[in-house]
Amino acid sequence: MRNIDYCIVGGGYAGLFFAHQCILNGKSFLLFDKGMRSASKISAGMVNPVVLKKFNTFWLASEQIEMLTATMQEMKCYLGKTFFVQNPIYRIFHDPNEELLWLKKRQRADLTPFLSDEIHHLDEINNPYQCGKVMQGGYLHVASFFESFYDYLSQNEYWVQELFDYQKLDTDTLQYKNNQFQHIVFCEGNAVQHNPFFSFIPIKPNKGHQIEVKIEELTLQNVVKKKHFLIPLENGNFYYGGTYDREDTHPEINPLAVQELTEGLSWICNQNFEIVEKNTAFRPTVADRRPIMGKHPQYNNVFVFNGLGARGVLNGAYFSRQLFAFIENGTPIDDEVAIERFL
Numbered sequence: 001m002r003n004i005d006y007c008i009v010g011g012g013y014a015g016l017f018f019a020h021q022c023i024l025n026g027k028s029f030l031l032f033d034k035g036m037r038s039a040s041k042i043s044a045g046m047v048n049p050v051v052l053k054k055f056n057t058f059w060l061a062s063e064q065i066e067m068l069t070a071t072m073q074e075m076k077c078y079l080g081k082t083f084f085v086q087n088p089i090y091r092i093f094h095d096p097n098e099e100l101l102w103l104k105k106r107q108r109a110d111l112t113p114f115l116s117d118e119i120h121h122l123d124e125i126n127n128p129y130q131c132g133k134v135m136q137g138g139y140l141h142v143a144s145f146f147e148s149f150y151d152y153l154s155q156n157e158y159w160v161q162e163l164f165d166y167q168k169l170d171t172d173t174l175q176y177k178n179n180q181f182q183h184i185v186f187c188e189g190n191a192v193q194h195n196p197f198f199s200f201i202p203i204k205p206n207k208g209h210q211i212e213v214k215i216e217e218l219t220l221q222n223v224v225k226k227k228h229f230l231i232p233l234e235n236g237n238f239y240y241g242g243t244y245d246r247e248d249t250h251p252e253i254n255p256l257a258v259q260e261l262t263e264g265l266s267w268i269c270n271q272n273f274e275i276v277e278k279n280t281a282f283r284p285t286v287a288d289r290r291p292i293m294g295k296h297p298q299y300n301n302v303f304v305f306n307g308l309g310a311r312g313v314l315n316g317a318y319f320s321r322q323l324f325a326f327i328e329n330g331t332p333i334d335d336e337v338a339i340e341r342f343l
């Protein structure tokens, strides 16, 4: 029987950022994940302090970006790179009124640091009403981040490449197969609905699609957004997405969503493009748009970390630290994200 501090179930942003806390604090752990495609692995990795529909900012935006930057620096110590590219986001205006709204909103103290007063025209893409520039944002190199993190987990024998079997967990002792855990943290994203201990938490799946495209004649280095993000990838291709759909609960690719993306991209760029990959997954969202974390109401040392919504990167980096401090030191969790609001 092996004695291990933490069992982490799920290796998307929630699980990996929590694993980072264990690594940082010298805790032993095993992370269970089959290694399949997840919402995190197909995400755009955008780190964006502004809601780009109406140009508002959101709860803890500055604090979360600061925490993510620090977290990526910490990871650099063992992964060798930060994977976080700090780059402006160019929001294509839909009409002249949006430029006026942008300039008005940037007078607000909470938005001044993020909305630039310079209005831009980008050469290679269609932006007849020009673009506003969002500052302090950026994106993760998602593919290499996951590859590198999993390589590290594998080399250090932290990764168990299998599904966690809930029936085999003894909830009194936290024994699972040949392992004796001190704590268990469930981070399964939308799949929490199959978790007999936490299926009661109100996660609502929000289906997202994205496409990876080859655009030979486009040399764009910046991220642009109209309805969806267009992001240059490390392999020379571009990421375009993602869509949002709360109604469609089927796991297959929906051709209508792909059509929405194809039309959106055709509007932005006049160059021919070839779709090299299509993906879909479910964001784990919560009606009040806050993560859900905390201790199981009945079982000791059994925790959940979920509901990262459309902001897996920022919520994952920020709240994993809070959850770890709660478990280790009893530091209170913010009421707004605590599981108690659903008990």
Ligand SMILES: Cc1cc2nc3c(=O)[nH]c(=O)nc-3n(C[C@H](O)[C@H](O)[C@H](O)COP(=O)(O)OP(=O)(O)OC[C@H]3O[C@@H](n4cnc5c(N)ncnc54)[C@H](O)[C@@H]3O)c2cc1C
Pocket (backbone or CB within 6 Å): 009, 010, 011, 012, 013, 014, 015, 032, 033, 034, 035, 036, 037, 038, 039, 040, 041, 042, 043, 044, 045, 046, 047, 162, 163, 164, 165, 187, 188, 189, 190, 191, 192, 207, 208, 209, 210, 241, 242, 243, 280, 281, 282, 283, 284, 305, 306, 307, 308, 309, 310, 311, 312, 313, 314
């Ligand atoms: C198209 C799209 C684009 C997005 N773009 C962005 C973006 O730009 N920026 C951003 O911040 N967020 C983005 N998101 C949202 C982000 O992806 C989610 O917030 C995030 O993925 C949630 O992470 P998670 O770890 O909770 O869940 P997931 O990523 O779903 O990971 C859960 C993991 O748990 C595993 N698992 C489940 N059950 C078990 C079990 N029994 N045993 C072992 N493992 C199990 C799953 O296989 C999976 O690997 C996007 C999402 C989509 C779909």
